Amino acid sequence: MKINVVNDFVIRFANVNGSGSASTNNMFAKSIFRMGIPVSPKNIFPSNIQGLPTWFEVRVNENGYLGRRDGVDIMVSLNPQSLVPDIESVNQGGYFIYDSTKKLHSQYIRPDINYVGIPMMQLAMDNFKIPRLQQLFKNVIYLGALCALINIDIDIVKGIIAEQFEKKQKLIPSNYLALDLGFNWVKENLEYPLGITVNTSDKLGNKILVEGNDASALGAVYGGATVIGWYPITPSTSIAGGFENYCKKYRVDKDSGKNKYAVVQAEDELAAMGMVIGASWNGARAFTTTSGPGVSLMSEFIGLAYFAEIPVVLINVQRGGPSTGMPTRTQQPDILSTAYCSHGDTKHPMLFPSNPTECFEMTAESLDLANILQTPVFLMSDLDLGMNYHVTEPFKWDDNKKYNMGKILSAEDLDKLEEWGRYLDVDKDGICYRTIPGTHPSKGSFFTRGTSRDEYAKYTEDGSVYVRVVDRILKKWDTTKKHVPGPEFYQKEYNSQYGLIFFGTTTYSALEAMDIMEAEGIEIDSMRIKSFPFNEQVEDFLTKHDYIFVIEQNRDAQFRSLIINELDINPSKLIPILNYDGMPITAATIINLIEKTNILPFKVEQV
Amino acid sequence: MTFVKPTFRHPKQATNKIGFVKSDYEGTISTLCAGCGHDSISASIVQACYDMSIEPHKLAKISGIGCSSKTPTYFLSNSHGFNSVHGRMPSVTTGANMANKDLIYLGVSGDGDTASIGMGQFVHAVRRNLNMVYIVMNNGCYGLTKGQDSATADFGSIGKSKIPTPFQAIDLAALCLELGGTFVARSFSGDKNQLIPLIKAGISHPGFAFIDCISPCVTFNNNTNSTKSYTFVRDHHEATGTLDYIPPEKEISIDYEGITQVKLHDGSMLNLSKLSPNWNPKDRFSTVKRLAEAKENGQILTGLLYIDTESQDLHTINNTVDIPLNQLKEKDLCPGSKTLEKINEGFR
Ligand SMILES: Cc1ncc(C[n+]2csc(CCOP(=O)(O)OP(=O)(O)O)c2C)c(N)n1
Numbered sequence: 001m002k003i004n005v006v007n008d009f010v011i012r013f014a015n016v017n018g019s020g021s022a023s024t025n026n027m028f029a030k031s032i033f034r035m036g037i038p039v040s041p042k043n044i045f046p047s048n049i050q051g052l053p054t055w056f057e058v059r060v061n062e063n064g065y066l067g068r069r070d071g072v073d074i075m076v077s078l079n080p081q082s083l084v085p086d087i088e089s090v091n092q093g094g095y096f097i098y099d100s101t102k103k104l105h106s107q108y109i110r111p112d113i114n115y116v117g118i119p120m121m122q123l124a125m126d127n128f129k130i131p132r133l134q135q136l137f138k139n140v141i142y143l144g145a146l147c148a149l150i151n152i153d154i155d156i157v158k159g160i161i162a163e164q165f166e167k168k169q170k171l172i173p174s175n176y177l178a179l180d181l182g183f184n185w186v187k188e189n190l191e192y193p194l195g196i197t198v199n200t201s202d203k204l205g206n207k208i209l210v211e212g213n214d215a216s217a218l219g220a221v222y223g224g225a226t227v228i229g230w231y232p233i234t235p236s237t238s239i240a241g242g243f244e245n246y247c248k249k250y251r252v253d254k255d256s257g258k259n260k261y262a263v264v265q266a267e268d269e270l271a272a273m274g275m276v277i278g279a280s281w282n283g284a285r286a287f288t289t290t291s292g293p294g295v296s297l298m299s300e301f302i303g304l305a306y307f308a309e310i311p312v313v314l315i316n317v318q319r320g321g322p323s324t325g326m327p328t329r330t331q332q333p334d335i336l337s338t339a340y341c342s343h344g345d346t347k348h349p350m351l352f353p354s355n356p357t358e359c360f361e362m363t364a365e366s367l368d369l370a371n372i373l374q375t376p377v378f379l380m381s382d383l384d385l386g387m388n389y390h391v392t393e394p395f396k397w398d399d400n401k402k403y404n405m406g407k408i409l410s411a412e413d414l415d416k417l418e419e420w421g422r423y424l425d426v427d428k429d430g431i432c433y434r435t436i437p438g439t440h441p442s443k444g445s446f447f448t449r450g451t452s453r454d455e456y457a458k459y460t461e462d463g464s465v466y467v468r469v470v471d472r473i474l475k476k477w478d479t480t481k482k483h484v485p486g487p488e489f490y491q492k493e494y495n496s497q498y499g500l501i502f503f504g505t506t507t508y509s510a511l512e513a514m515d516i517m518e519a520e521g522i523e524i525d526s527m528r529i530k531s532f533p534f535n536e537q538v539e540d541f542l543t544k545h546d547y548i549f550v551i552e553q554n555r556d557a558q559f560r561s562l563i564i565n566e567l568d569i570n571p572s573k574l575i576p577i578l579n580y581d582g583m584p585i586t587a588a589t590i591i592n593l594i595e596k597t598n599i600l601p602f603k604v605e606q607v
Numbered sequence: 608m609t610f611v612k613p614t615f616r617h618p619k620q621a622t623n624k625i626g627f628v629k630s631d632y633e634g635t636i637s638t639l640c641a642g643c644g645h646d647s648i649s650a651s652i653v654q655a656c657y658d659m660s661i662e663p664h665k666l667a668k669i670s671g672i673g674c675s676s677k678t679p680t681y682f683l684s685n686s687h688g689f690n691s692v693h694g695r696m697p698s699v700t701t702g703a704n705m706a707n708k709d710l711i712y713l714g715v716s717g718d719g720d721t722a723s724i725g726m727g728q729f730v731h732a733v734r735r736n737l738n739m740v741y742i743v744m745n746n747g748c749y750g751l752t753k754g755q756d757s758a759t760a761d762f763g764s765i766g767k768s769k770i771p772t773p774f775q776a777i778d779l780a781a782l783c784l785e786l787g788g789t790f791v792a793r794s795f796s797g798d799k800n801q802l803i804p805l806i807k808a809g810i811s812h813p814g815f816a817f818i819d820c821i822s823p824c825v826t827f828n829n830n831t832n833s834t835k836s837y838t839f840v841r842d843h844h845e846a847t848g849t850l851d852y853i854p855p856e857k858e859i860s861i862d863y864e865g866i867t868q869v870k871l872h873d874g875s876m877l878n879l880s881k882l883s884p885n886w887n888p889k890d891r892f893s894t895v896k897r898l899a900e901a902k903e904n905g906q907i908l909t910g911l912l913y914i915d916t917e918s919q920d921l922h923t924i925n926n927t928v929d930i931p932l933n934q935l936k937e938k939d940l941c942p943g944s945k946t947l948e949k950i951n952e953g954f955r
């Protein structure tokens with residue numbers, strides 16, 4: 001039996017990390033993308049630099065479903081260490097492509113899958129002298145073989161190679177040679193193509209293929225960030241690196257050659273957060289980026305920024321917790337710890353991007369929001385979004401856009417004012433006017449502190465003044481609801497008594513699950529939440545539906561708890577649909593879990 | 608308790624070069640214990656800033672948590688202040704400094720705030736040569752939490768617990784030197800003549816200026832057998848020399864025997880007189896040795912211990928533009944939609 005499909009399959013590469021396979025695999029994904037076919041690559045990597053198994057999984061899907069799908073249709077096996085599970089993971093009728101330089105032992109032969117042996121290492125050894133190059137070119141050889149096996153346009157691949165080595169032209173011919181070696185060997189020795197092929201399509205329009213972290217880095221540059229304090233941690237590191245790289249390109253003053261930005265690699269996340277607070281207090285647009293363990297460290301400072309009302313932007317690229325957890329796997333596990341981060345009564349706005357385009361837009365937007373609201377704002381990305389390439393809408397920027405620094409008084413403003421207090425709620429929206437150090441020689445100075453103070457920033461232990469101040473901050477929370485992006489609905493109107501709620505990277509598979517259910521005649525209304533605090537639209541959706549499935553990627557249904565806690569919703573209405581094994585959630589998982597609840601009166605025929 | 612001092616101004620009150628009177632540099636009335644060394648340091652800060660004719664709004668005062676860290680309320684009320692969290696003044700100052708290189712940053716900390724909870728941030732601020740004055744009001748104990756030994760309490764010294772300190776003391780000045788600090792000084796809260804010129808020199812220094820200022824806690828650690836008590840310091844204090852700070856615009860004519868002059872970056876001069884033999888504040892190695900000797904002899908060495916007048920601060924290292932980052936606008940910062948289209952193309 002052989003699987004026969006066009007533009008609809010999952011291919012997995014089993015590699016050893018540190019073997020240089022990552023760039024080859026990315027070229028594979030990019031080639032499919034350039035053929036106009038929706039593609040969704042996922043790098044499944046270990047927390048290690050060299051030697052451990054790593055997988056690269058690519059879903060190719062003409063219909064544009066970009067969520068993960070279980071099961072492997074083609075396995076490209078390059079790692080003897082994971083051979084047994086890799087063979088087991090192949091779907092019936094699928095293909096197992098391996099290096100036949102060494103014969104595959106008969107015990108590894110499964111009768112229900114198809115074996116495709118290619119002497120990759122032999123070809124590499126015959127054509128390249130240096131062992132390190134043999135290893136590297138073995139990767140390109142399998143890419144060439146795949147071109148023949150599944151009909152990838154080899155010229156597209158060559159084009160990508162040429163771009164990749166634009167600055168090292170010398171390397172292009174040898175890469176082409178390796179590519180041709182694999183390609184020709186298949187043509188001369190095997191029946192090709194396989195039953196699984198790709199075919200040029202037009203499903204992508206002007207979309208781009210980019211990582212969420214890269215998008216955030218760019219969003220920070222466009223959003224006007226000038227200061228970043230940061231400390232390395234997977235999966236957030238590439239945001240800081242990306243920001244610095246873009247700044248080197250776009251933020252160097254042409255005349256003086258000097259930098260219009262400052263990147264400070266801090267001694268730890270505590271210091272990183274302190275730097276952001278100091279910079280924002282001093283009127284710069286500043287941000288930091290980290291993951292769960294870093295947020296935990298920063299929490300004392302986050303409370304200070306909340307209470308002293310200092311803008312902060314923190315991009316939390318979430319990973320599997322608790323503690324060091326699964327540092328290279330994805331989850332949405334920091335919902336509650338971020339929402340209420342720090343001691344005392346605190347709560348913080350969060351934005352939930354679900355694709356790189358939103359990472360770009362929301363990073364820029366959060367720099368405005370933090371300044372408008374004078375409080376820490378969290379961009380809740382995750383490893384899947386941040387570190388994997390996603391097909392997404394191109395980035396857009398309105399050149400007329402002005403950076404919003406919120407309510408800041410200039411020297412002229414201060415001269416006109418008869419009275420000013422840092423924490424006076426003049427506009428009755430809970431947001432007060434601040435001053436930046438250095439503005440005016442005799443007006444507007446005040447003392448910023450994390451201790452209780454009155455409207456004029458004077459220290460006080462008077463309980464009634466304290467209550468007045470913290471209640472006013474709560475009023476700001478209401479104002480916040482008007483500023484953060486509202487939910488997105490995937491429905492015409494309220495048709496069903498059943499509802500779905502999801503956010504962030506869960507969106508891909510949730511939408512796919514909805515389509516599958518709809519094809520079965522099951523209609524469910526759905527809402528993607530883009531931010532916290534929840535606004536009236538969110539509340540309305542919750543009251544208008546009898547059963548709402550809340551899909552999220554953590555064990556404890558944290559988002560569901562947040563909804564219950566904030567909106568006083570009857571918990572029995574909210575049914576948790578959870579996935580937390582560290583792999584991005586799939587549509588099949590969502591449907592299975594929904595069915596298991598026995599709440600829907602119908603069965604879904606699983607494909 | 609806080610209350611604002613009367614702002615009555617005598618018409619004949621002396622003003623400094625930019626027309627401010629001394630009280631313009633003062634703060635609200637201190638709520639520290641009467642006789643607390645920290646208050647004397649505040650007074651020296653006020654005097655130094657008045658003398659230097661610093662525009663109050665061009666200075667930002669930042670502190671951590673502790674009695675010492677409260678003092679920024681008691682000086683320079685026309686300057687923005689930031690009482691941050693315990694031990695984290697250096698990072699807040701780093702961020703503030705990155706945002707605006709044009710202000711003077713005055714960081715105030717305690718020995719608990721710096722040598723224990725904030726040690727990590729302190730050493731990294733030194734390492735980055737952040738352009739700031741960093742004053743540790745060092746009383747060998749945690750004043751605000753009622754007198755526990757701090758990490759600068761000397762081995763064997765007897766504080767509030769009445770049990771001799773069983774641990775070795777951290778000498779912050781020695782540590783700062785070791786870390787490559789570019790301005791390292793030690794002084795005593797009671798010695799205004801020494802402290803004021805040191806603060807001025809620290810402000811003039813275009814990098815990290817560290818002043819470890821012994822500042823007795825009269826309530827918890829002023830026993831005769833504490834090395835951070837008034838009596839101990841008065842009896843065992845050995846100065847590297849008498850200091851005199853001369854602002855850049857004053858002509859320097861004195862150059863007689865026994866005086867070493869140090870020219871600071873902004874053209875101002877530090878005169879050191881009555882130097883102990885072989886003292887050279889530009890020689891890191893001999894300073895390390897002298898500090899160790901003084902410790903061995905139970906002496907507290909004060910004065911300007913070391914200075915490197917050629918140092919590069921974090922902005923120089925970062926090659927930051929001359930305009931403060933917090934003043935840059937859309938046109939300076941945003942690459943624009945045309946560029947974005949090109950960037951998009953790179954993602955296809
Ligand atoms: C995270 C945290 N831990 C503990 C404290 C309690 N605390 C306040 S001040 C202080 C010690 C201050 O000692 P020092 O810095 O030497 O200042 P001093 O009061 O002696 O001037 C401590 C432990 C705190 N504020 N924050």
Ligand code: SF4
Nearest residue numbers: 640643674750824825
């Ligand atoms: S407790 Fe000690 S350090 Fe604190 S104010 Fe009183 S004397 Fe000063």
Ligand SMILES: [Mg+2]
Nearest residue numbers: 717718746748
């Ligand atoms: Mg102390």
